[in-house]
């Protein structure tokens with residue numbers, strides 16, 4: 001039996017938010033506005049999503065899942081590609097990467113019957129994978145721009161030695177993929193020791209036995225790990241070419 | 257001696273950063289490029305191995321337009337060393353073999369020979385490049401370019417960050433290599449004395465043009481243009 005949270009106790013949470021707000025005020029961090037705004041926005045978003053999910057769960061599985069996945073993927077692609085402004089075709093390609101990854105994990109989950117094709121299973125699981133891929137793609141794009149800028153002399157040296165753009169980019173790719181995966185690798189190392197992962201926490205609060213909960217957690221953690229690595233690799237494999245022209249010369253990506 | 261064999265030739269080259277560039281370089285020559293900062297010296301070198309392309313005009317390498325060569329082959333044959341050593345992460349050997357590996361031509365023994373040429377101990381091969389001093393790094397960068405067995409060397413202020421000892425090693429080495437393995441050298445330098453020591457001919461660049469070119473000694477002792485006279489007085 002999942003615990004109930006009353007409206008009153010929710011209301012008292014506001015005092016918690018007032019702690020960082022007053023700290024910000026005391027140290028004149030100028031964060032009071034942003035803290036209040038993001039807390040408010042977060043609460044509204046979550047309430048909205050609560051109602052929307054309830055509605056979607058009541059639909060035909062195929063309809064509900066399709067609607068929600070489409071929205072999640074579009075938002076994620078839009079958000080991730082913002083980190084790559086200036087790179088040609090960044091939005092459509094990011095969208096494709098996320099779609100491919102979602103298809104890949106979904107096929108795995110359903111193929112091995114780890115979950116069933118029900119909105120209440122597919123949507124939250126997919127949300128975690130898509131969200132993490134979004135972060136990884138954003139990091140990889142951002143990192144790619146900065147590495148190509150900082151590493152310009154190295155890339156130029158590689159080209160001058162006769163390397164094709166693909167070969168020249170390899171000297172940076174390892175670094176880019178690695179840094180985009182770091183948050184997840186670190187997370188995996190201490191998983192369960194420092195923080196019980198969100199999904200497992202949820203299942204346990206919902207009354208599932210811990211030993212069952214960890215099975216789900218393992219599935220989701222590894223799925224996230226695989227999708228994050230794939231995302232970062234796809235980004236570098238696809239986007240490096242936009243940093244060169246057809247004469248194997250480096251071009252500058254303008255920030256805007 | 258027979259007629260000089262032309263290695264590189266530029267004819268009416270213009271680009272964003274260069275105007276009206278005409279010159280030729282023959283086998284056995286060391287050309288030094290001098291001129292104030294922003295004159296276009298680096299830009300000129302980059303056209304020769306197609307790190308950039310001119311808008312108009314032609315450049316010939318052994319009488320063939322450089323656009324007719326496969327770009328990787330052209331860059332292999334016209335090697336370039338930069339002011340900052342820009343070594344890749346990894347060991348000295350990783351760096352030395354980068355070029356040859358692209359063309360499947362690397363052998364471990366080769367690495368030792370290259371280090372000997374630039375007067376570094378052969379056990380440096382397995383060293384991480386981060387452990388090297390600036391001078392050592394620059395010498396490795398040199399060796400890395402030589403690993404491709406280039407026929408022309410483009411050097412962009414390769415000694416400007418080095419101490420006297422390292423400058424001497426590199427100068428000796430440039431003199432020794434030209435007309436043996438390497439057919440011609442074009443080097444940018446800020447150091448007029450270095451131009452005197454090394455340059456058979458010198459190009460003086462100012463404001464995106466080659467204002468004066470000719471025999472180094474004549475050019476530096478008897479400058480014709482007011483620009484060069486002023487530059488040498490500084």
Ligand SMILES: Nc1ncnc2c1ncn2[C@@H]1O[C@H](COP(=O)(O)OP(=O)(O)OP(=O)(O)O)[C@@H](O)[C@H]1O
Nearest residue numbers: 272273291292293294295296297298299300444461
């Ligand atoms: N990629 C580029 N983008 C913008 N401007 C450039 C670029 N490359 C060269 N320039 C400009 O072209 C001019 C010539 O530059 P170049 O680097 O060739 O000069 P230089 O003679 O090598 O100078 P220095 O002695 O300082 O190295 C400069 O005014 C420079 O600002």
Ligand SMILES: [Mg+2]
Nearest residue numbers: 297298299412
């Ligand atoms: Mg320069």
